[in-house]
Amino acid sequence: MPPRLHTDLAYEGELRRIREMLLMMGAKVEEMLGQAMKALVERDSELADRTLYIDRQINRLELEVDDLCLRVLARRQPVASDLRFITTALKVVTDLERMGDMGVNICERVMELNEEPPLKPYVEVVHMAEAAQEMLREALDAFVAGDADRAAAIVERDSKVDAYYAAIFRELLTYMMENPRNIYRATREQSIAKYIERIADHATNLAEMVVFMVRGKDIRHVGKLERRASTRAAPAAAAVTDDSDASLRDLAETGRLKP
Amino acid sequence: MIPPRSTPPPSLPPPGVEKMRAEGLSAWFGQKRALKDITLPLVEHKVTAVIGPSGCGKSTFIRCLNRMHEVVPGARSEGQVLLDGASIFGREVDPVRVRRRVGMVFQKPNPFPAMSVRDNVLAGLRLSGITPPDPNRLAEEVLRQAALWDDVKDALDLPGGALSGGQQQRLCIARCLALEPEVVLMDEPCSSLDPVATAKIEDLIHELRERYTIVIVTHSMQQAARVSDYTAFFYVGELVEYDEADVIFTKPSDPRTEDYITGRFG
Numbered sequence: 001m002p003p004r005l006h007t008d009l010a011y012e013g014e015l016r017r018i019r020e021m022l023l024m025m026g027a028k029v030e031e032m033l034g035q036a037m038k039a040l041v042e043r044d045s046e047l048a049d050r051t052l053y054i055d056r057q058i059n060r061l062e063l064e065v066d067d068l069c070l071r072v073l074a075r076r077q078p079v080a081s082d083l084r085f086i087t088t089a090l091k092v093v094t095d096l097e098r099m100g101d102m103g104v105n106i107c108e109r110v111m112e113l114n115e116e117p118p119l120k121p122y123v124e125v126v127h128m129a130e131a132a133q134e135m136l137r138e139a140l141d142a143f144v145a146g147d148a149d150r151a152a153a154i155v156e157r158d159s160k161v162d163a164y165y166a167a168i169f170r171e172l173l174t175y176m177m178e179n180p181r182n183i184y185r186a187t188r189e190q191s192i193a194k195y196i197e198r199i200a201d202h203a204t205n206l207a208e209m210v211v212f213m214v215r216g217k218d219i220r221h222v223g224k225l226e227r228r229a230s231t232r233a234a235p236a237a238a239a240v241t242d243d244s245d246a247s248l249r250d251l252a253e254t255g256r257l258k259p
Numbered sequence: 260m261i262p263p264r265s266t267p268p269p270s271l272p273p274p275g276v277e278k279m280r281a282e283g284l285s286a287w288f289g290q291k292r293a294l295k296d297i298t299l300p301l302v303e304h305k306v307t308a309v310i311g312p313s314g315c316g317k318s319t320f321i322r323c324l325n326r327m328h329e330v331v332p333g334a335r336s337e338g339q340v341l342l343d344g345a346s347i348f349g350r351e352v353d354p355v356r357v358r359r360r361v362g363m364v365f366q367k368p369n370p371f372p373a374m375s376v377r378d379n380v381l382a383g384l385r386l387s388g389i390t391p392p393d394p395n396r397l398a399e400e401v402l403r404q405a406a407l408w409d410d411v412k413d414a415l416d417l418p419g420g421a422l423s424g425g426q427q428q429r430l431c432i433a434r435c436l437a438l439e440p441e442v443v444l445m446d447e448p449c450s451s452l453d454p455v456a457t458a459k460i461e462d463l464i465h466e467l468r469e470r471y472t473i474v475i476v477t478h479s480m481q482q483a484a485r486v487s488d489y490t491a492f493f494y495v496g497e498l499v500e501y502d503e504a505d506v507i508f509t510k511p512s513d514p515r516t517e518d519y520i521t522g523r524f525g
Binding site for chain 1: 480481484507508509510511516517518520521522523524
């Protein structure tokens with residue numbers, strides 16, 4: 001972040017307001033995720049229902065951020081770090097809004113799950129949600145501090161959340177294979193894990209944008225290709241996923257799993 | 260006070276021919292040093308914008324480029340300015356000849372108000388004692404280049420002072436072009452013009468780039484961002500940063516450039 005303030009303090013105030021609203025959106029997403037997990041573990045559907053409303057606040061903030069960014073672009077003609085900040089904010093706001101939508105989906109699945117007795121204690125999925133929350137918090141902290149190193153480190157952490165997802169999916173598959181009656185609950189929990197995994201992806205996007213904002217250098221896609229190359233070196237998880245896809249296909253086609 | 264650099268700032272290897280180059284150029288008004296050791300290339304057929312706060316030496320810099328700085332009593336300069344690789348300060352060099360090759364357009368449109376539009380265009384040539392073979396054709400040609408022909412083709416005998424401010428400025432550009440310069444220096448050519456006239460001049464600058472090398476001094480960062488290929492940022496007589504305009508306005512490398520162009524003047 002540039003250490004000095006704008007000579008035009010109203011302009012400075014507008015940029016600060018955008019920063020604050022983005023932070024607020026991030027805090028709301030974190031809150032949603034935290035409450036959704038609480039509602040899942042404590043089987044509190046009312047809490048899940050209340051949590052849905054947070055998304056409306058996130059959507060409202062999205063509109064406000066978009067509006068203010070457009071006004072700043074039109075009236076201040078920002079350049080250099082200010083220009084990178086505004087264009088980053090316009091993208092970050094979309095990712096945050098999508099995270100809010102994921103939060104809604106999670107709450108809906110939680111309410112469905114709470115209708116039935118739990119398949120098993122919800123442990124991994126809660127850990128996974130914590131990991132995603134932490135990524136989001138770190139990404140926003142890096143955004144505020146203008147800390148590219150910190151942001152770049154977050155990008156690396158996405159694979160941890162991906163690994164959680166693979167493990168949860170693998171375990172749920174065994175439940176489904178064991179008894180078709182488990183499928184309804186297992187697919188719901190699997191969806192929740194998938195949404196959390198998507199939230200972590202959006203947090204990764206955010207971190208990549210922070211690196212661009214600070215350094216003026218785009219690290220998107222490059223990193224992903226490298227990461228893909230590194231997962232190819234350890235194909236175990238991917239193989240399992242492939243197997244599970246095949247098993248699901250069998251299930252869909254024949255109505256039963258091959259022994 | 261910013262400490263002077265020990266080494267000149269890095270200048271990009273320009274992807275083009277260097278039409279002009281300032282090399283360790285310093286300038287004084289009496290005891291006051293206005294430019295400190297400027298080294299800057301000016302790439303042929305490109306627009307180089309010089310930006311910086313008032314008093315940073317940007318006007319002095321371009322006035323050194325056609326030896327107009329030395330006309331001011333008590334003013335002097337040191338260092339080199341090369342035009343096509345040859346010094347413009349050489350003993351055998353005629354400053355008037357330099358000013359023909361390196362023309363200048365000023366901040367305020369300054370046509371001769373009582374002189375007709377046509378005579379205004381040809382005034383520079385006449386003052387240099389040159390009679391063009393076909394003055395009318397030449398006048399039309401340069402007025403077309405200056406994007407003024409359609410406005411004045413039926414008003415060539417009207418006095419220059421009858422034109423609007425924007426037209427007057429284009430008339431001054433035409434007068435400058437009539438001398439067939441190789442480099443055109445523009446010292447805040449739009450600062451007294453309205454946005455429409457400014458847009459016309461900026462459009463013109465894009466076209467003139469095909470035939471000339473252009474150096475523009477401007478107070479408007481937005482204008483520099485719009486018209487220039489390369490941008491140089493001057494601060495208290497020093498060249499702080501020189502780079503492609505795209506880089507300067509998205510990711511400048513010097514924090515002083517960043518502060519200035521984003522409006523953090525302290």
